[in-house]
Structure formats: C-alpha cells, structure tokens
Amino acid sequence: MTERLSLDKVSATPEAVEFLNEIIADHGPVLFHQSGGCCDGSSPMCYKRSEFIVGDQDVLLGMIGDTPVYISASQYEAWKHTDLIIDVVPGRGGMFSLDNGREKRFLTRSTVCAVPG
Structure with a gap:
C-alpha cells in the first residue's frame, strides 16, 4: 500500500x-478515520490500529501525538483547504468508534486555510 500524505x-x-x-490506556494504540457517512459526518471514528485496515485511497492528515488521523481521498478533496481540530463534546460516539458508550465523543471542528492564489 502506498500511503498518501497531506501536510x-x-x-x-x-x-x-x-x-x-x-x-x-484501555485499548492500546488507536487511529482516527474521519467519517464521510451520512450519520457520522463530523465524527472522527476511533479504532484499534490492529483492527482497522487503512485503504489505498486513505490520506494521512497528520498525527495527534502518536495517533495517526486518516480521511478518504474523496473527503480530502472536499476538505483539503481546511485544518481539522479534534475536540470532545458530551454525547455518544459512532456505533463502532471506541468513544461510544463513554458519555462523551470526539467531534471534528474546522478552520479554513489560506488558499494559494
């Protein structure tokens, strides 16, 4: 697999x-994958690294400490001029995300970046 890398x-x-x-601490090394689905569109899904297969079309956005954050290439095209900020808010995480059932969940916020002219 060739990993695509953004800034x-x-x-x-x-x-x-x-x-x-x-x-x-509970699950060992994890990764985030920014959801593009209709139900969890602003939720970064958190998975055990050993249980998630990063696809050929996934883009590595960057790292939060030692935790990689990926997004699909099609989603990246829509969000490439945006900086993503992972935050936490009250609520339930995505059904398969490791934040589910903890009464708080991850949420992606964004800021628009300068677009080269």
Whole structure:
C-alpha cells in the first residue's frame, strides 16, 4: 500500500488529547478515520490500529501525538483547504468508534486555510 500524505492538517484540543489517552490506556494504540457517512459526518471514528485496515485511497492528515488521523481521498478533496481540530463534546460516539458508550465523543471542528492564489 502506498500511503498518501497531506501536510499536517490536524490538531486536537487538550480535552480531546486527555480523552484519547483514556481510550489508549484501555485499548492500546488507536487511529482516527474521519467519517464521510451520512450519520457520522463530523465524527472522527476511533479504532484499534490492529483492527482497522487503512485503504489505498486513505490520506494521512497528520498525527495527534502518536495517533495517526486518516480521511478518504474523496473527503480530502472536499476538505483539503481546511485544518481539522479534534475536540470532545458530551454525547455518544459512532456505533463502532471506541468513544461510544463513554458519555462523551470526539467531534471534528474546522478552520479554513489560506488558499494559494
């Protein structure tokens, strides 16, 4: 597999890093994959690294500490001029995401980047 790499286009709030560390303590190394589905469109899904196969069309947006953050190539095309910020809010995570059932969940926020002219 050839991994596609963007510039470092992802960061996390201190609250999200703390929550991520709780999940890593429970499950070991994880990764995020930015959902593009209709139900979890702003939810970065959190999976055990050993249980998720990164696809040939996935783009590595960057790292949060040692945790990689991926997005599908088609989603990346729509979001490539955006910096993504992983945050945490009250609620339930995506059905298969490791934040599910913890009464708080990850959420992706964004800021528009300067577009070269």
